[in-house]
Amino acid sequence: MSQKPVLRFAPSPTGMLHIGGARTALFNWLYARHTGGTFLLRIEDTDRERSTPEAVDAILNGMKWMGLDWDGDAVFQFARAPRHREVAEKLLAEGKAYRCYATADELTAMREEQKAAGKPMRYDGRWRDRTPTAEEAAKPSVVRLKARQDGETIVQDKVLGDVRFENSQLDDMVLLRSDGTPTYMLAVVVDDADMGVTHVIRGADHLNNAARQLQLIEAMGATTPVYGHLPLINGPDGAKLSKRHGALAVEAYRDMGYLPETMRNYLLRLGWSHGDDEIIPTEQAIAWFNLESIGKSAARMDYKKLDNLNGHYIRETANDVLVAEITAFLARETPPRILSLTARQRLESAMTSLKERAKTLVELVQGAEFLFTDGPRTLDAPADKLLTPDGRAALAGALPALEGTDWTGPALEAAARTHAESSGLKLGQVAQPLRAALTGKASSPPLFEMLALLGREESLVRLRAYAA
Ligand code: GLU
Numbered sequence: 059m060s061q062k063p064v065l066r067f068a069p070s071p072t073g074m075l076h077i078g079g080a081r082t083a084l085f086n087w088l089y090a091r092h093t094g095g096t097f098l099l100r101i102e103d104t105d106r107e108r109s110t111p112e113a114v115d116a117i118l119n120g121m122k123w124m125g126l127d128w129d130g131d132a133v134f135q136f137a138r139a140p141r142h143r144e145v146a147e148k149l150l151a152e153g154k155a156y157r158c159y160a161t162a163d164e165l166t167a168m169r170e171e172q173k174a175a176g177k178p179m180r181y182d183g184r185w186r187d188r189t190p191t192a193e194e195a196a197k198p199s200v201v202r203l204k205a206r207q208d209g210e211t212i213v214q215d216k217v218l219g220d221v222r223f224e225n226s227q228l229d230d231m232v233l234l235r236s237d238g239t240p241t242y243m244l245a246v247v248v249d250d251a252d253m254g255v256t257h258v259i260r261g262a263d264h265l266n267n268a269a270r271q272l273q274l275i276e277a278m279g280a281t282t283p284v285y286g287h288l289p290l291i292n293g294p295d296g297a298k299l300s301k302r303h304g305a306l307a308v309e310a311y312r313d314m315g316y317l318p319e320t321m322r323n324y325l326l327r328l329g330w331s332h333g334d335d336e337i338i339p340t341e342q343a344i345a346w347f348n349l350e351s352i353g354k355s356a357a358r359m360d361y362k363k364l365d366n367l368n369g370h371y372i373r374e375t376a377n378d379v380l381v382a383e384i385t386a387f388l389a390r391e392t393p394p395r396i397l398s399l400t401a402r403q404r405l406e407s408a409m410t411s412l413k414e415r416a417k418t419l420v421e422l423v424q425g426a427e428f429l430f431t432d433g434p435r436t437l438d439a440p441a442d443k444l445l446t447p448d449g450r451a452a453l454a455g456a457l458p459a460l461e462g463t464d465w466t467g468p469a470l471e472a473a474a475r476t477h478a479e480s481s482g483l484k485l486g487q488v489a490q491p492l493r494a495a496l497t498g499k500a501s502s503p504p505l506f507e508m509l510a511l512l513g514r515e516e517s518l519v520r521l522r523a524y525a526a
Contacts, residue, residue, distance in 0.1 A: 063095035064256045067121075067128070068135075068246065070102045071113035074307035075120030077299070077359075078261055078291050081325040085288065086259050087126045088326070088347040098253055099128035103136045104245050120308040125318045125340070133253065135245050142240035145248045145278060146201045146233045154277040155233055157199040158185040180229035183207075201234040205273045213268045216286040216349040223269040231270055247271050251280035259349070262287040286349050290356045291328055299359060313390070315418030317375065317383065320368040328357040336363070337370060369417040377409035380422070387419050397430060404429040407511050411503030428497040428508075432516055434523030435498030444500055449491035450526035455481060456488045457518075457525055465514040471506040495524040 065086040069079050090097035101117065103109040121128065149155035158181075160168075169179040186204060190197075206225045213221045233244040240248075246267075250258065258268075265287045275282055293303035305311060311321055322340050331353065332338065332346050372380065381402055388395035397405070405412075405426055416422035428435060437445060445453070459477035463469045478488045493505045496517060502508060509517045 061256065063090060063093045064098065064254045065090040065095060065259065066098040066100055066250070066253060066255050067126075068100040068102050068249075068260070069117050070105065070108075071110060071117055072105065072108040073113055073116075074309055075117045076306055077308060077311070077325070079117075080120065080124055080126075080308045080321070081291065081328055082260055082288060083121060083126050084124065084322060084325050085286075085330070085347075085352070086257075087128075088343055089257065089259065089349065090129075091344045092347045095256075096129045097126075098130065098255070099132040100249055100253070101132055101134050102242070102245070103134055104139070104240065104242055106136070109136075116307075116309065123312055123318055124308065124321055133249065135249060138245070138249060138252075139240055141252065142245050142248050143234060143238060146240065146244060149203070149233070149277055150201060153204070155201050155203050156186060156230075157190070158202045158230075158232075159190055159194050159197050159199045160184060178227070180227075183230055186230060198236040200232045200236050202230040202232055203274055203277060205230050205270075211269045211272050213265065213272065213285055213287075215265070215268075216284055217289070217352045218262070218265070218287055218354060221265060221269075223266075225273075228270055228273065231274075233274075243267065243270055243274065247274045247278065247280070250283060251275070251278065255283055256281075257284045257286065257349075259286040259288065262289050284349075286352060288329055288352065289354060292356045292358045294359050294361065296358060303359065315387065315420035315422070316364065316368050317371045317419070319375075320364070320371045323371070324364050324367055327363075328359070329353050337367070365417045372413050372416055372419075372422065375413075377406050377413075380409055380413060381406045384419060384423060384426070388423065395430075401430045404511055408503050408508065411507065415501075415503075425499075425502065428499070428502070429512075432519070434520055435495065437494060437498050438500075440500035441494035441498050444490045444494040445524050447526060449494070450524055452483060452488055453491040453495055453521060454525035456492060457521060460509075460521070461518065465510060465517075467504075467506040467510040470509050474506070491524070492521065495521050 067083040067086050069075065069083075087097050089095070099121070101114055103114070118132070146155060150157070165181070168182060168184075172179045181202070185202070205228055209225050211223045211225055211228070213223070215221055231243055232241050234240055268285055268287070272282065291299050293299045299306065305314065308321070319340060322343065323338050326338060326343050327336065330347070330351055332351060338346070375383070384405065385397055385402065388397060408426065408429060412422055412425050416425055435441075456474060456477050459473045460470060463473040474488055474492070475485055478485045489505050490500070492509075493502055494500060496502070496505070496508060496512070512520075
């Protein structure tokens, strides 16, 4: 019977959900959903100094926003410290680990000597085969793994292939600190084993750890998971992604108006491919995802591609869903903006036109502002240029024609055309000032549709405010 895969995402809550972390979570989630396996979430909060509840929230919210649902409750690693200690004690009892009584000063001196001699700095195994005297045994000690010293450890990586490490290069790592707290290396391996994790998909920055973790897995007699280490994500210039490149946190992408579906598609393509396909909706991604098609080389951020993809998903999204997204988006602003029922109805009616021209929710909101509140508009610079004295005069001239017609899009358009023709003006010379006064902008969804949508009374209030 082949066992269903068990995947996990194991972030350290020391900051936001990073774009690289989100991609790791996504790949694990996709593989679990593709195989009908399990996707677990483990919050690695063992570093008590740097872990914060805010970061835990940011990670959970980021995952939820991305639509990456995990199975069961999130596991908090720190709560499992007694279990980690238990495993270390067992390894000690079996002679697979040992106590090291070297003081911090001694270890510093050791490293300085190694450095001076031009040797690599690593623990020299001084307590590996030594029995402490009664006096020494009363002193503080750490527990170290008795790692293999010869031969090599091979990480058989699904993405990177076989990666070999000389065991002589790996020193006896600490499992328990002198205060009895487990190290990250111990905690990860014990938790993965206890949680039945079959596949460890994570950033390539953990590749070296994998070699050490394999030694520990072997000592524990646990089952080796399938490893897949994901190449880094670089900035658009090819250099390692950093703050200098702008947004790193998933939250920032949400606030810039990208849809979760866009982020899933975009992050999928950062390191995974299916021929030349760029648009891969999540359902399709679940059907196609595999570990074999993860790329070996670093991926590069491409913000233009992200924008185009977002424009695509905005157009694909149902109008009522977009209204809900925008409502939620505005409610997250400080102070929160709450849309009235009328505003939401107007927004939904105008959405088919609005969404044609927007690449982000921010652009969508900007294009829709004129629907949110009533009364005369404040003009942006391009709109102001349209409402010159001539523009205002054209607007004033057109008003009687509009006032005298049925307030429907086609009737208003016909009235404006007739008026323009009889005044020797082009339709644009009439329509543009009207648009500027109605929306405060020089571009908007189709003008006559918007006049009809806003209604006679509201439209006239806006137009009259700028009629010379
Ligand atoms: N907690 C580690 C991190 O956030 C990940 C550990 C792992 O995936 O094995 O980088």
